[in-house]
Amino acid sequence: MTWLIEPTLPEGWELVVGLEVHVELATATKLFCGCANQFGSEPNTNICPVCLGLPGSLPVINGTAVKYAMQLGRALQCEVGPSVMARKNYFYPDMPKDYQTTQYDQPTSFDGELMLADGFRVGVERAHIEEDTGKSTHVGGGGRINDAVHSLVDYNRAGVPLVEIVSHPCLDTIEHAKAYVSGLRDILLAIAVSDARMEEGSMRVDANVSVRPMGSEELRTRCELKNINSIRSMGRAIEYEALRQIDLYSNGESPRQETRHWDEAAGRSTPGRSKEDADDYRYFQEPDLVRLVPSAAEIATIDDAMPARPSARRTALRQLVPAASVSVDVIATLVDRGQDELAIAAIGEGADPEKVVTRLQHDLAVDDFSKITAGALADLIRMETTGELTATQVKQVLSEMVDTGGEPGPIAESRGFEAMPTDDLAGIVDQLIAEHPDEWTRFVGGDDGDRKKMQGFFTGEIMRSTRGQADGRAVAELLAQRSAG
Amino acid sequence: MTAIELSAAVRAGERSAVDVLDEHLARIEERDGEIHAFNLVTADLARSQAEAVDSAVAEGRDPGPLAGVPVAVKDNTCTRGIPTTCSSRILDGWLPPYNATVVDRLAAAGAVTIGKTNLDEFAMGSSTENSAFGPTRNPHDTSKVPGGSSGGSAAAVAAAFAPLAIGSDTGGSIRQPAALCGVVGAKPTYGAVSRYGLIAFASSLDQIGPFATTVADAAVLLESIGGHDPRDSTSIEAPAPSILDALDRGVDGLRVGVLTELAGGPGGVEGISPDVIARTTQAVAALEAAGAEVSEVSVPSATLGLSAYYLIAPAEASSNLSRYDGVRYGLRVDAPTTGEMNTASRSAGFGDEVKRRIMLGTYALSAGYYDAFYGKALKVRTLILRDFAAAYEKVDVLVTPTSPTTAFGFGDKTADPMAMYVNDVCTIPSNLSGHPAISVPFGVGDDGLPIGVQILGPAQSEPTIFSVAAVLEDVASKGGAR
Ligand SMILES: [Zn+2]
Numbered sequence: 001m002t003w004l005i006e007p008t009l010p011e012g013w014e015l016v017v018g019l020e021v022h023v024e025l026a027t028a029t030k031l032f033c034g035c036a037n038q039f040g041s042e043p044n045t046n047i048c049p050v051c052l053g054l055p056g057s058l059p060v061i062n063g064t065a066v067k068y069a070m071q072l073g074r075a076l077q078c079e080v081g082p083s084v085m086a087r088k089n090y091f092y093p094d095m096p097k098d099y100q101t102t103q104y105d106q107p108t109s110f111d112g113e114l115m116l117a118d119g120f121r122v123g124v125e126r127a128h129i130e131e132d133t134g135k136s137t138h139v140g141g142g143g144r145i146n147d148a149v150h151s152l153v154d155y156n157r158a159g160v161p162l163v164e165i166v167s168h169p170c171l172d173t174i175e176h177a178k179a180y181v182s183g184l185r186d187i188l189l190a191i192a193v194s195d196a197r198m199e200e201g202s203m204r205v206d207a208n209v210s211v212r213p214m215g216s217e218e219l220r221t222r223c224e225l226k227n228i229n230s231i232r233s234m235g236r237a238i239e240y241e242a243l244r245q246i247d248l249y250s251n252g253e254s255p256r257q258e259t260r261h262w263d264e265a266a267g268r269s270t271p272g273r274s275k276e277d278a279d280d281y282r283y284f285q286e287p288d289l290v291r292l293v294p295s296a297a298e299i300a301t302i303d304d305a306m307p308a309r310p311s312a313r314r315t316a317l318r319q320l321v322p323a324a325s326v327s328v329d330v331i332a333t334l335v336d337r338g339q340d341e342l343a344i345a346a347i348g349e350g351a352d353p354e355k356v357v358t359r360l361q362h363d364l365a366v367d368d369f370s371k372i373t374a375g376a377l378a379d380l381i382r383m384e385t386t387g388e389l390t391a392t393q394v395k396q397v398l399s400e401m402v403d404t405g406g407e408p409g410p411i412a413e414s415r416g417f418e419a420m421p422t423d424d425l426a427g428i429v430d431q432l433i434a435e436h437p438d439e440w441t442r443f444v445g446g447d448d449g450d451r452k453k454m455q456g457f458f459t460g461e462i463m464r465s466t467r468g469q470a471d472g473r474a475v476a477e478l479l480a481q482r483s484a485g
Numbered sequence: 486m487t488a489i490e491l492s493a494a495v496r497a498g499e500r501s502a503v504d505v506l507d508e509h510l511a512r513i514e515e516r517d518g519e520i521h522a523f524n525l526v527t528a529d530l531a532r533s534q535a536e537a538v539d540s541a542v543a544e545g546r547d548p549g550p551l552a553g554v555p556v557a558v559k560d561n562t563c564t565r566g567i568p569t570t571c572s573s574r575i576l577d578g579w580l581p582p583y584n585a586t587v588v589d590r591l592a593a594a595g596a597v598t599i600g601k602t603n604l605d606e607f608a609m610g611s612s613t614e615n616s617a618f619g620p621t622r623n624p625h626d627t628s629k630v631p632g633g634s635s636g637g638s639a640a641a642v643a644a645a646f647a648p649l650a651i652g653s654d655t656g657g658s659i660r661q662p663a664a665l666c667g668v669v670g671a672k673p674t675y676g677a678v679s680r681y682g683l684i685a686f687a688s689s690l691d692q693i694g695p696f697a698t699t700v701a702d703a704a705v706l707l708e709s710i711g712g713h714d715p716r717d718s719t720s721i722e723a724p725a726p727s728i729l730d731a732l733d734r735g736v737d738g739l740r741v742g743v744l745t746e747l748a749g750g751p752g753g754v755e756g757i758s759p760d761v762i763a764r765t766t767q768a769v770a771a772l773e774a775a776g777a778e779v780s781e782v783s784v785p786s787a788t789l790g791l792s793a794y795y796l797i798a799p800a801e802a803s804s805n806l807s808r809y810d811g812v813r814y815g816l817r818v819d820a821p822t823t824g825e826m827n828t829a830s831r832s833a834g835f836g837d838e839v840k841r842r843i844m845l846g847t848y849a850l851s852a853g854y855y856d857a858f859y860g861k862a863l864k865v866r867t868l869i870l871r872d873f874a875a876a877y878e879k880v881d882v883l884v885t886p887t888s889p890t891t892a893f894g895f896g897d898k899t900a901d902p903m904a905m906y907v908n909d910v911c912t913i914p915s916n917l918s919g920h921p922a923i924s925v926p927f928g929v930g931d932d933g934l935p936i937g938v939q940i941l942g943p944a945q946s947e948p949t950i951f952s953v954a955a956v957l958e959d960v961a962s963k964g965g966a967r
Contacts, residue, residue, distance in 0.1 A: 053808050055576070056563040056585060056682040058717050089804050093823055098807035151823065153812075169739075269648055282850035284859065287689035287801055289718050 032059030051159035053096030073109025102130035115311030118334035345374030371405025378477035495553035501552030519704030548595030575834030597913025602637030632662030657912025675919035679714030731948035742880030803846030915927020928966030
């Protein structure tokens with residue numbers, strides 16, 4: 001995977017980032033009631049006494065949401081065990097009960113990790129279940145709650161199940177932060193528990209950012225960045241914040257611990273609430289719900305159905321391919337595209353590992369490669385290795401295999417890419433040498449420039465007489481052989 | 486006539502449900518101006534329900550075990566389209582869009598819901614003096630309180646406005662007014678009756694239960710409203726044991742313990758009046774005479790219940806009552822910002838006792854105080870549960886007074902919250918432990934006002950404690966309680 005050029009911090013400074021990622025679970029119904037969990041409905045149509053927190057209503061937890069949360073926990077290699085719901089108390093108009101039902105000291109999942117493609121380990125502190133709030137639209141003034149003339153509240157989102165994934169403050173570069181979020185999204189999609197769309201808010205990232213002198217172990221005052229709408233936007237927000245903090249330190253000042261609101265259009269963040277007068281959320285166990293106690297069998301079922309993690313898939317492919325010849329990025333690209341299984345199977349059929357990986361990387365950047373079987377791919381690579389097909393021909397055959405799913409042999413034949421045995425090629429080469437003695441003398445005895453020019457001449461002639469079916473490399477080898485002999 | 490007799494007469498076509506209703510409405514008309522048991526009499530709804538019962542009988546269908554029996558419902562229990570106020574200004578104008586599970590079950594049993602009864606605001610109190618709509622008076626002596634918080638329901642049954650009533654009990658709010666009004670009241674095992682539609686005071690302690698004039702009537706009502714409800718996650722899934730079937734089993738061979746710390750014993754709670762202790766002792770003697778094996782049982786942590794309760798209940802209440810913020814329903818006092826509107830609405834909408842408990846609970850949960858207050862109270866709760874479990878190894882039931890005194894006068898305890906809180910000292914442990922308890926009238930005090938005796942038992946022991954109460958009821962009816 002290729003990122004934008006990494007912005008570098010001024011020399012001597014190091015970035016410390018921890019990410020809190022909120023993910024909406026793709027359940028049919030909300031976390032505590034039967035209302036539809038649906039994005040984009042008319043305001044206040046997916047609501048009922050429970051998700052409106054009407055007096056006397058009681059929550060009943062959605063078993064599918066709990067299962068999804070446990071699946072996510074296991075995908076992040078977390079411990080998943082008994083957990084309890086808790087109340088986080090604070091007043092906010094879009095929160096119907098004026099407390100959020102969440103998890104506090106006993107989250108569903110904790111102590112996990114996500115391995116990035118370059119081998120960097122991101123520690124996951126916890127992944128807990130909680131309910132989403134409604135959505136406020138502030139009308140008039142500057143569109144923020146403090147100066148709005150009035151506020152409109154849509155409770156469709158209130159009670160939608162979320163998992164909040166909290167990383168350790170261990171991300172040391174913007175590239176790693178981006179790779180982590182992207183890796184999380186891949187996992188969410190792979191286990192199909194969320195559609196993970198940042199632009200629709202079904203995946204939301206808050207970044208806790210601080211900086212410190214390079215090599216230091218301290219954790220300095222951090223700022224929490226909110227309103228980040230894309231991975232790219234997160235990178236910009238972190239960079240802006242890091243530079244802002246370094247600026248302050250360089251001027252002998254210090255940042256305040258605060259929440260900051262990222263303005264993507266303006267490319268800067270503005271201060272929100274100061275965390276010094278932080279709310280006391282008065283957490284306590286939710287008395288309206290009972291303890292969640294998954295059985296060992298439930299966890300085992302989840303583990304059995306778990307698709308292999310990207311990091312494990314990368315390792316599996318990596319082990320089959322010589323490390324020196326193929327880069328980490330290429331392996332990661334194939335895993336991202338979901339082509340690792342095909343590659344491993346083709347290698348298993350005896351195809352040259354390096355060629356398989358290189359060919360897939362360059363010539364199979366397509367969404368749908370489902371028609372290609374490992375056997376057919378292995379045959380194709382074998383034809384390339386033996387020189388039966390030229391590089392150009394291999395590309396064309398592969399492209400047709402994507403569309404039709406045919407076998408490489410018949411496709412090559414139908415296109416007139418007849419196999420050209422090396423003996424035949426040698427005959428043609430010898431004949432050409434005999435027909436062009438002057439050029440041959442220049443090839444054999446000339447300087448480097450002459451030799452290069454004449455190699456071009458002979459190769460061109462051979463390609464013309466074989467209508468492009470000769471393998472360029474085989475031709476070069478034959479010419480070298482004859483000149484040496 | 487008892488509810489069982491009324492229902493039998495209605496089901497047999499001997500009496501019409503409409504007549505039964507009219508008779509009760511007439512008594513309400515005559516006397517509720519003075520008693521103020523009801524916040525709202527739902528005469529029209531009741532009439533349509535009574536008519537439906539009568540036509541069912543006429544058509545040969547069985548309307549259910551509570552056929553045509555008027556039932557009063559505490560006004561913290563949601564009734565669709567009918568004001569449900571919690572006796573608070575904060576819910577001004579709010580109409581619940583749904584029925585509490587118990588209200589639906591009453592209707593399914595053929596009951597006629599006659600009105601919504603007064604309570605201490607949000608069920609916080611022991612005298613019904615904390616109602617925003619004025620106090621309820623004790624039908625036995627209108628200069629006295631009926632107890633609380635379900636004072637309206639207790640008074641409604643005592644004044645024969647309804648044979649049955651629904652109450653809620655968080656720290657004694659059914660049993661203490663039942664004792665003070667001379668009726669039967671029970672707090673079932675936590676989870677035995679659905680809380681769906683009960684406006685929460687303290688969710689881990691709240692439990693809906695019955696008021697009746699007889700133990701058997703209370704049993705019929707409890708059986709009608711109890712049982713698993715998927716809408717309440719804390720509802721017990723196992724089927725409830727039948728109470729009525731066990732009601733006449735007697736106490737022969739039953740192990741009865743006197744809970745010394747709550748019955749005037751040494752090292753126990755102080756302030757239980759001598760006449761109350763005398764009636765309790767008499768009740769125990771009556772049980773022994775009926776064949777029970779009586780012993781004294783110590784539950785040392787029972788005396789700590791009051792302190793733990795007054796941290797846990799306010800803590801949960803502070804959270805449960807946050808939603809009354811003026812944004813979506815109920816009272817709104819306009820102000821320039823949302824935060825100021827929240828504050829103005831809550832300041833105007835809540836009464837003093839509710840505000841006191843919200844502050845108490847907020848404080849108990851606050852960072853830096855949690856461990857010393859709420860956290861410690863939870864530990865006491867665990868201790869109480871353990872001590873009761875140990876006690877129930879030795880005995881089948883425990884006996885205590887229900888309330889330390891008979892009904893007291895208006896204003897006697899309002900100036901001193903602690904004096905008021907002590908009223909709940911005998912009833913609170915069952916809420917903390919989640920165990921069932923029943924109060925049964927047993928004689929009168931020196932002032933001639935009713936005294937209640939409380940029977941406690943382990944989880945789901947309703948059949949046992951009700952049968953013990955039935956024995957005491959029988960003794961008292963024969964003049965054995967003096
Ligand atoms: Zn809903």
